[in-house]
Amino acid sequence: MNAEHRISLPGGRTLCLRPAREADAAGLLALLKSVVDEQVYIGLESVPSSVEEELRWLRTLMRRRRTLALVATSGDRIVGFLTLEPGTFGQKDAHVATLGIMVAPDFRAQGVGRAMMDYAVTWARLHQFEKIQLEVFASNRRAYAFYRKLGFVEEGRRRAAYRLPGIGLVDAIHMALFLNLQYP
């Protein structure tokens, strides 16, 4: 799945989905900063201080086996980013991929997240993953509704796991999408 996928967005714009490249470092840094600046959707508190630092992080991610770093572009701009990463315990959790996703504030609620997720689920199946897992802040109702809509189920909560600016203490909700996993 290295080819580009093109999808039509509302308003006649085209969204392009493809694996990240080194040349994406600056665009990814800009996207990451816009989401980190919102403070309440992802755990990350700061972004790399330079494009070079971002590039080093991206290279490490891209070199990891069974890892997806997917970008969504509109024109020259990176408007979405999704990662799927395998577990770290060899065969014991080789069937599980952990998901991270973000869409630029002005591109939300237009189908970008769903398009990236469809790509990611196909990729996960091709790479023999049987479960996609994630953690979402309980206060992030939009993301929670988004995951539910895509078939994720709630697995459990860690109580008062985070203290978010302007919100206070929130639970961490663990969610998962099972891909043909035979489990009682």
Ligand SMILES: CC(C)(COP(=O)(O)OP(=O)(O)OC[C@H]1O[C@@H](n2cnc3c(N)ncnc32)[C@H](O)[C@@H]1OP(=O)(O)O)[C@@H](O)C(=O)NCCC(=O)NCCS
């Ligand atoms: C959560 C996020 C990834 C969703 O991506 P998106 O591009 O906004 O979502 P989409 O437009 O593709 O929506 C997909 C589906 O989710 C549903 N959905 C999206 N936002 C919703 C909301 N606020 N309430 C209810 N359903 C919602 C839509 O109805 C849509 O279903 P449809 O395709 O049948 O209409 C995006 O909003 C985002 O990046 N948020 C900030 C960062 C973040 O929260 N990341 C996740 C941290 S765990």
